[in-house]
Amino acid sequence: MADPIDSALDLLRRLNPKDVKRNVDSLISLNPDLTEDLLESVDIPLSVKKCSKTKRDFLCCDYNRDGDSWRSPWSNEFEPPVDEGEGVTPSDRIRKMEVKANEAFDVYRELYFEGGISSVYLWDMDDGFAGCVLLKKSVSPSPKSSGSWDSIHVFDAQDRARTAHYKLTSTVILSLGTDSEALGGLDLSGNMVRQIEQDLVVDDDSSHVANIGKMVEDMELKMRNLLQEVYFGKAKDVVGDLRSMDLRKKRGRRFSLTEFLGIPPLSQTNRDRATQREMISSMGR
Template identity: 45%
Template sequence: MEAALDLMRRMPPRQAETALSALLSLLPHHADNLLSQIDQPLQALFDAESGKEFVLCEYNRDADSYRSPWSNKYHPPLEDGPLPSDDLRKLEIEANDIFSVYRDQYYEGGVSSVYMWKDDSDCIAACFVIKKDGSKSAHGRRGYLQEGAWDAIHVIEVRSEVDGTAHYCLTSTVMLSMTTESKSSGTFSLSGSIRRQMSLDLPLEDGHVCNMGKMIEEMEGKLRNSLDQVYFGKTREMICTLRPPQDGMLARPLPQR
C-alpha cells in the first residue's frame, strides 16, 4: 500500500486514472484504501433539473450515483442515497452560491461544487471542489493553452465548538496539467499535483461558510505560489540552462586567448 501511494504521488495527473485502475487490478484487497486516499482528476455532470453542471468526486458519490448540490438529487436516480439534514442543506446551498461567485472571479469560468455532511463523531465536514478546463475548446478565455486543467479539492473538518470558537482542519489538493503547441517551440507538456494542510481556531460569529472561505482563499494563494516556484520556476531554470536565450549568449564575455 505504501509503495502504491508513493508511485501515485509521482504520476502525472492525466495518467492517474489509468495508473489507479492498474493498481486496483493488482491490489484488489486494498481497493477501499486506494480509492479513499488517491485523488483523481475531477469530472463534471450536467443537472438537467437545475440547468447547471456539478463536479463529481468521492464526497458526493454513493455506489455509482452522484448527488447534485443544486437539486439535491442523485444522478442516476438512487432511492436510498444519503442526504444532508435540513439545517446542513441550507448551509450547503449558501456555500455553493458564494463559492460560485469566488470561482468566477478567480478562475473566470469552470465548475464548482460544495458538499457537506456529518462525520462519525457528528461534526460538520465539507468538500469544496473546482474544475477548470483551460483548453481552447472549453473554459479557456485567452486561448493560450492547447489543453489545460486545474482541479482543486478542499476538504474541511470542523472540530471542538467551544466558547464561540471552532477548530478547522483543511486539507487541499491541486492537480495541474497543461499543454502548449506552437511552430517555434513544438509541443510542451507540464503536469503535477500538490497537497497541503492547515489548521486554525476561528470565532463562530461570522459563521462556518465565512471561516471556511477565508481558509480556502489563503490556502489557494499559497498553493499557486508553490506551483509557480516548484513547477514553473524549476522548469524555466532548466530550459534556460539547456537552451540559453540568444541575447544571453551574446552578452557573455569572450574567452581570453
C-alpha cells in the same frame, strides 16, 4: 510480501501525474478489491456531471459518491437515482449551510477563475460537521495545447464555545500540455498538498461559511504562488542557464545582446537624450 495498497500507491507515485485517473482505473481492473482504498487515498482530476433537475453541472469526487451515483449539490439528489433509503444526505441544518456555501463559492469561482465549475458538499459529524470545496477549470487555447486546474479542499469543523476549530487539507492538481512542430511536445503536470488548522469566531451558521471561504481563499492564493515559483520559476532558470551557457564559456561572464552588437546601454542612451533636450531648451531660451 508487500501490502497491495502500498505497492499500488508506490507505483502511482512513479508514473506521470497527468495519467493518474487512467492508472487508477487500470489498477482497479487488475485488483477490484483495491477500489475503495484507492479512491479514498488518491486525488484524481475531478469529473463533471449534469444535474437532471436543475440542468447545472456539478463536480464528482469520493465525498459525494454512493456506489456509481453522485449527489448533486444543487438538487440534493443522486445522479443516476438511487433506491429509496439509500444514499447519504446531510441534515436540514447542514443542508442549509451547504446551499449558502455553494452560492458563495459560485461567486468566488466567477471572480477568481472567470469560468469553470464549483461544488461544495457538507456532511454531519458527532462534534460538528465536515465538507469539501471543489473547483475545476479547463482550457484549450488551441487544438494542440490544453491546461487544467483542479483544487480539492477537505475540512472539518469542531464546534466550541463561541468558536470553532477548523482543519483544512488542500490539494491542487495542475496539468499543462502542448504539442507543436516548432516546439515539440511539453507536459507539465503535478500536484501539491498543504494543510492548516485555525480557531475562528462563530456567531451563527453563516459564520461557518464565511470562515471556510476565507481559509480556502487564502490557501489557494498561497498554493498558486508556490506553483508559479516552483514550476515556472524553475523552468525560467533552466532556460536562462541553457541560453547563456555558451556565452559564459566564451567570455567568462554574462553580457547583453546590445553589448554584443555594439549598441550603447540604455542608461547611456537616456543620458544622451537628456543632454540633447537640455541643449535644445537652452537654444530656445
